[in-house]
Amino acid sequence: MSDQITLTLPDGTPLEVPRGTTALEAAEKIGSRLAKAAVAAGVDGKIVDLSAPISEDAKFAVYTFDSEEGKHVYWHSASHIMADAVMQLFPDAKPTIGPSIEDGFYYDFEVSQAFTEDDLRAIEEKMQEIIKADEAFSCTVEEKPEAEKLFEQKQNRYKLELIDEIEDESVSLYQHGEFVDLCRGPHVPSTGRIKHVKLLSVAGAYWRGSEANVMLSRIYGTAYPSKEQLEEHLHLIEEAKRRDHRKIGRELDLFSFHEEAGAGLVYYHPKGAMLRHLITEFATSEHIRRGYEIVRTPHLIKSDIWMTSGHAQQGYPMYYTEVEGQSYGIKPMNCPGHILVYKQHTRSYRDLPIRYFELGTVYRHEKSGVLHGLLRVRGFTQDDAHIFCRMDQLTDEITGVLRFADDMLHAFGFEEYEVFLSTRPEKSIGADRVWEEATEALKGALEANGLTWEIDEGGGAFYGPKIDIKMKDAIGRLWQGPTIQCDFNMPERFDMTYVGEDGQEHRPAMVHRVVLAGIERFMGVFIEQCAGEFPMWVAPVQVKVLPINDRNFDYAQEVAHRLRCEDMRVEVDTESGTLGNKIRQGEMEKVPYMLIVGDKEQEAGKVAVRKRGEGDLGQTDLAEFIEQVLPETKPDARYCAVVQ
């Protein structure tokens, strides 16, 4: 047996090192800067501590903070340091779990008194001390009974529960300073590796995420190797606050909620209602162009229908009422209504596909704690449609929806999105075989369209699997957007049929789909996406005319009239005040164009154009301005269906 082993680096380069070399030593051989930045290593795809000796030929990678793996290790180590700090300050706390998450980490504790925001500063300071002490992280492997003894001593039933579930005979423990934690690892070599820490918030969280369990106290935090990175992250949080649709909704006077009138129910003000009108008008015309027919169904439907559909038995969060002794349910979905319309006639295979579209307003009894601005409400309207088709048409139909969704997202400025395939949830109806078939249909359409997707296990609707499209906004956040659900269960339950070429009755397939999805939610996301600076074609007010002097009022009205003749949405600022003040007002209202008209413009039949984000563009003829901006007032034709 040779004393040398060969490590294969990610680029394929071989690296000869003595057997038993640690990952850190190997990293040093590659480069001292790399070794310094290293937080963990990969050996044959497994993430290990830098102190781990390597005893055989292996694929070898060094992970720095810049990699996904590195971030995970870095943040997970930071969570241990936080737990240590908490234990020093609150010796009675019981640490439970503390993983890394997308942008940082959290740790959940059982405490008699939940942490407050004020505690964070003290904990953060204690963390700084631990970091400064640069205590080494060490890993020991203990037999399960030994580990159990340790956590029994600490009276930590959470860790005991975790140990109980580990299948191996032994478990690993990580220690730095006095703090020992059950942990799979790996960790950075020492606490000093964690540089810039920030604790962000406290929150309640159930043990293991189940509401049947006790409520723990969670602290969220993040950490970065450089101050700049931390500040960039904090800046992103600020930016998200700046874009908050609830704030912008108030500032731009778009919508409101009313405590005395019920939570989660939206009141649209004129500008918000105009925005909504423009969005839904565009969505509706695109549906018509793409072969959908508009239908309209009642909000109140006898509960028997909700039994047939399965909503009632599934415990779907509905509102019920009684009319002359009969139980009725307010619709949480539009599908049963569309099914009733379908069933009104005997359908032939020649009729299919049938695509029913409805701007369907639905109500769902969402738990009070989940309500959130426009993003989570109790009453909302979907751009909902149901496609009834033959099995041989299914892939084409799903493809059509995928393209439709792609167009619509682009039309609203969402350039990127991610696709998820959500499979059967626990609470669901129908035979396994039916679910498999439906899932395959969705998968087939995704493949046929060359899309890549991730699986969301158990994320489907109760009646069928679905494709979820999550759109990425201007600052990289993902939002639930279009969904396409493939359903063979409802047609069965409602005994839907069509007559085939063979003269026999067949069962149609059903596709439930929304593109903008909940209009309220879409508006919320859209507001955050553009930070209230709506593109011209959906801006509630497109042009504001600012007369400089009372003498210019009539001319300003004339300009406004000319623009309105071109179907533009115009306001005239007739307030008394300085031009500077009027401009400031217009800027805060985020109006795309301001036309300033003073004596000079009035005499020449011109307007002085000021564009949002660009400022003063100088004088131009009114006719010329109209000609220039008119194309902007319409949705981007590239994303509209071609009308034959």
Place this chain on the structure above:
RNA sequence: GCCCACGUAGCUCAGUCGGUAGAGCGUGUCCUUGGUAAGGACAAGGUCACGGGUUCGAAUCCCGUCGUGGGCUCCA
């Protein structure tokens, strides 16, 4: 629904130890008629979310309800 925090003028927020409220913006009136992000003066505007309780006295302390926020869970 659960945990924690919060709720004061239309909005953003002060309000100390329990002694019945303040600012800025906005609004109204008047003055000002202005050239690319705030002209000036005066005025109006609050059952301190709501309902109980403790107290001589509650915006302030306690309980409940409603609502909001951060999460958990759920979801378009």
